[in-house]
Amino acid sequence: MTASLDLEIVDGIATLSLNNPRRLNAFTPDMLAALDRHSVALDGDPAVRCVILRGEGERAFCAGADIKAWSVLSPFDFARDWVRGGHRIFDRLARLSKPTIAVIHAHAFGGGLELASCCDIRVMAPQATLALPETQVGIVPGWSGTQRLARLIPVPVLKEMAIFGRRIDAQRALSLGLVAEVADDPLDAARQIAAKLRETSPRATEVAKYMIHAATGEDRNAMIEALGSGMIAASDDKAEGVAAFAEKRKPAFPGS
Known part of the structure; x- marks a missing residue:
């Protein structure tokens, strides 16, 4: 199956689905390009009231960037195309004019956590965990993990994750305010939150x-x-x- 990022719009709620479950929904260059295209289209669609971001499969929301895609790049191309390019695309999602909700039904690691952090709120399953494991493969967070996340959680907690490699579970994420709700069915919870937007201007x-x-x-x-x-x-x-x-x-x- 080819990795993809799919878009569905029903009753004013757009759902973006990361579809690369065999590789834990890791981002490929094509998926990044699709996120960019969809973000542009959704921003200009007046019929869309909310955007939900989710992952396919049971094992991960998103495990970050596909190591096979970036490990072959030269240092210059890695910095310019992969890091700066990905940062620009994630920024576009973060600055979307529509409210956005990330559904963290399973683990969100590295770029997957950075992606979820671009959304306005996050709903998380009890068994899911969050991590920034980049230093374990000799790199550092590159898609706003040390910048946007520093505005969302206390810096000492961010250091726990980015420097010491510690994982954060759902209850701690809730206590930190990083997630809005912990739910057994986070997708259903997100849809209920999104539906309430029909009552707002x-x-x-x-x-x-x-x-x-x-x-x-x-x-x-x-x-x-x-x-x-x-x-x-x-x-x-x-x-x-x-x-x-x-x-x-x-x-x-x-x-x-």
């Missing part, structure tokens, strides 16, 4: 996400300018400025 949830990202440093500059631009775009001054430009005259701004 799409624009309000989008702006709330922008405001939180501006506060926490997730693409802060763009978020601040997006919020400011949205406010000014609704003003009479903007309408007058555009009209004056089209009519080749000086604008008479009303100040409203």
